[in-house]
Amino acid sequence: MASKLSSSELVLNPDGSIYHCNIKPEELADTIILVGDQNRVSNVSKxxxxxETRSQKREIIVNTGILNQKRLTVISTGMGTDNIDIVLNELDALANIDLKKKEIKPIRKQLTFVRLGTSGAIQKDIPVDTIVASTYGLGFDGLMSFYANTESFYENPIAKEFIIQTKWNPKRALPYLAEGSEELLHLMTENSKVISGITATAIGFYGPQGRILRLNLDNESMNEQLTKFTYNNNRITNFEMETSAIYGLSHLMGHKALSLNTIVTNRYSGTFSKDPYSAIDSMIQFALEKLTKF
Known part of the structure; x- marks a missing residue:
């Protein structure tokens, strides 16, 4: 890695802010709430x-402020692990790269990422409106294959057993497993009704999550295989599109991360929340209360 980063690698706006997230280092808190939906930023920051600061560029909206003397940033990522790759790399750069000198700082700063998202449960006993905390992100997206030092994600016994049990199609990206922060998991699940389990991260919303509209699937029993999977008391609880990338990149960069999801649909029973916005708001208030004490 070069000691000085080129302008094509570390891209900045004319005002010195990081390119996509459009903020400067002093506008970023150490505790960061990640939301997919840009409208959810104001639902959190209200x-x-x-x-203190507000910024928007494309679908990425950033609000940084104070709650109970705790400084927080909430940022919208958009959907998918590709967007997570952009946002987390840039947030890490804000914390750990001198943007003016374009040099990596000698002392690393650790950030805390908490995703507040929505998801679909694949287990019968997880009703809609429940909050699920991800113990692991099981990635089907292939993002980690582009980074060095990711062998442990692919060699994890849970990931390897998943490939065996599901007879994983080799034409797809190899599944990998990244772990969330045990400290944050304990914070969110202690004395609460939050359920924990493995979150499967798909590379799309329809076919990759087993939905059929006009296109047939190459494996129509995929969701059933995910539901049945178990290994040493670990099971897959839900499907979404961001967690594995958040966990994988956070691990590589040395940050803490946890993914919380409101279950808005149960794929097993075919049900959908009657009031998802109220359920999401309850998750937001719950997470904020916990984070202000962290």
Missing amino acids: YFDAI
């Missing part, structure tokens, strides 16, 4: 006591 609970702040004060908002």
Whole structure:
């Protein structure tokens, strides 16, 4: 790795802000809430006591403010692991690269990422409106294959057993497993009704999550295979599109991360929340209360 980063690698805006996230280092808190939906940024920051800065570029909206003397940033990532790759790399750069000198700082800063998202349950006993905390992100997206030092994600016994049990099609990206922060998991699940389990991260919403509209699937029993999978008391609880990338990149960069999802649909029973916005708001308030004490 070069000691000085070129302008084509570390891309900045004319005002010195990071290219996509469009903020400067001083506008980023150490605790960061990640949301997919850009409208959810204001749904989170409306609970702040004060908002210091606001920024928007494309679908990425950033609000940084204070709640109960805790400084927080909430940022929208958009959907998918490709967007997570952009956002987390840029947030890490804000914390750990001198943007003016374009040099990596000698002392690393650790950030805390908490995803507040929505998801579909694949287990019968997880009703809609439940909050699920991800113990692991099981990635089907292939993102980690582009980074060095990711062998442990692919060699994890759970990932290897998943490939065996599901007879994974080799034409797809090799599944990998990245772990969330045990400290954050304990914070969110202690004395609460939050369920924990493995979150499967798909590379799309329809075919990759077993949905059939006009196109047939190459494996129509995929969701059934995911539901039945178990290994040493680990099971897959839900499907979404971001967690594995958040966990994988956070691990590589040395940050803490946890993914919380409101279950808005149960794929097993075919049910959908009657009031998803209220359920999501309850998750937001729950997470903010916990984070202000962290």
